[in-house]
Amino acid sequence: MKRTEKKRKDIIDAAIDEFREQGFLGATTTSIAKRAQVSSRTLYNHFESKESLFDAISEIMLKQNQSMQPVSYDPSRDFVEQLEDALWQYIAVITDETAIGLNRMVLSELIRDLDRSRKFFSETEAHDYPMTKLIGEAMDAGVIRKADPVFATNQLLGLVKSFFFWPEFFLGENPTPKNVLNDCIAMFLAHYNPEN
Structure with a gap:
């Protein structure tokens, strides 16, 4: 890693800690620079x-x-197994x-800044979840009912x-039993049953 890249990473790491502890309003660039062990000028060279x-x-x-990479539908495998595998990968990432x-x-x-929130969510709308491809291709294959795969994935x-x-x-922990994922998949498949 180049020296400038390391400084940028150090600034970001320091900012994450500062924002987490002080909140956005309470955080200052001076404190972030101090945490990152860089000058304020160096911080502003990287971030205005x-x-x-x-x-x-x-x-x-x-x-x-x-x-997580997009997941393709494999017609030689059981769709429920594919969906379960993909969802466990996704859960591990998030x-x-x-x-x-x-x-x-x-x-x-x-939550505090509505304008920033709107900007953030407009950026996330352009993103396809890794399961969207799997669900769309399963719909094309007739395994599940044809619908908007993006909407179905979001559901x-x-x-x-x-x-x-x-x-x-x-909570910082998850008391949910793992078999609840099977219920989520079953509800999804009941709604997207090709015979509906």
Whole structure:
């Protein structure tokens, strides 16, 4: 890693800690620079403002949440197994300790700032979840009822997140039994049964 890249990473890491502890309003670029062991001038060479630093962290969070590769439908395998495997991969990505920390930091600021929240969610709308391809291709193959695969994916992930992401996010642990994922899949498949 080049020296400038390391300094940028140090600034981002320091900002994440500062925002988490002080909130966006309480955080200062001076404190962030001090934590990162860089001058304020160095910080401003990388980020023009506290807002741009926050935006960079939000982008890192989005990229981390999108790190899972799209999943293709395999006609030689049982669709339920494919869906279950893909969902467990997705759950592992979104409940990773770093991902949860970034989500807590970013979402707390989005709750406070409606304009920033609107901007953030307009950016996330352009992102396809890794399961969208799997669901769309299964629809094309007639395995599940044809519909909008993006909408269907959002329905399924809404169920999954309520049991596997939000408890981790709010409680720091997940008391949900693993077999609840089977119920989420069953509800999804009942709605998208090709015979409906």
